[in-house]
Amino acid sequence: MSNNVCKGTSRIAGCRFSVHPMTDDFVNVILSALKEVDTSKVWLETDDVSTCVRGKIAHVFDVTEAIFSHAAKTGHHVAFSGTYSIGCPGDTDGDVYMAENNRKLNTPIAINQYAACDFALYPLGSDSYMDKIMEQIEAAKQRGLTVEGIHYATKLKGEADDIFTTLENAFTATQEHNDHVVMTASISANSPSHQKGEDDE
Numbered sequence: 001m002s003n004n005v006c007k008g009t010s011r012i013a014g015c016r017f018s019v020h021p022m023t024d025d026f027v028n029v030i031l032s033a034l035k036e037v038d039t040s041k042v043w044l045e046t047d048d049v050s051t052c053v054r055g056k057i058a059h060v061f062d063v064t065e066a067i068f069s070h071a072a073k074t075g076h077h078v079a080f081s082g083t084y085s086i087g088c089p090g091d092t093d094g095d096v097y098m099a100e101n102n103r104k105l106n107t108p109i110a111i112n113q114y115a116a117c118d119f120a121l122y123p124l125g126s127d128s129y130m131d132k133i134m135e136q137i138e139a140a141k142q143r144g145l146t147v148e149g150i151h152y153a154t155k156l157k158g159e160a161d162d163i164f165t166t167l168e169n170a171f172t173a174t175q176e177h178n179d180h181v182v183m184t185a186s187i188s189a190n191s192p193s194h195q196k197g198e199d200d201e
């Protein structure tokens with residue numbers, strides 16, 4: 001690394017995320033979600049604060065969506081918070097998980113699962129970063145989600161599966177023209193605010 005420019009050579013992607021089920025039974029909800037999901041195509045490490053998954057983009061999104069969906073299907077109010085990244089040094093090419101094919105192992109289970117998501121895309125080192133961000137906000141509108149600009153993020157509301165597809169598309173498309181990309185996503189399901197139709201918590 002020279003001049004503090006972050007220029008990774010590996011295309012390994014990753015996400016560090018936490019799920020927070022709003023129930024006394026949170027340990028069970030988290031551990032069952034982690035256990036039920038097929039994680040065999042990603043490197044995975046869980047600790048007391050978060051879980052990190054690394055591998056091909058398709059599998060990083062497959063696993064994060066599946067873990068969120070398993071937790072949400074319990075009906076409890078669940079909050080997900082994650083940082084996706086690609087192109088940072090330290091993520092080495094040698095990882096065996098990059099040899100996997102792109103076939104996803106988890107089928108979407110959260111049908112009719114409403115969710116709200118605040119996401120922010122950071123195409124690092126790009127002079128035209130605002131254009132790249134705006135392109136993906138426009139693309140999100142094409143999926144039929146409700147899309148709303150808010151301070152420091154964009155809010156998406158709709159089917160959880162459509163939200164994760166939109167996030168994956170935004171991340172995938174941006175990294176095709178930008179070495180290092182970071183994207184944050186905070187997602188909420190089964191919020192009491194949603195039932196009241198307030199949709200703003």
Ligand SMILES: Cc1ncc(C[n+]2csc(CCO)c2C)c(N)n1
Pocket residue numbers: 017018019020026027030031046047048049050051
């Ligand atoms: C995805 C995800 N991974 C790890 C944690 C941290 N965490 C909090 S409680 C608990 C179970 C008992 O150890 C764990 C692992 C989280 N919240 N979400």
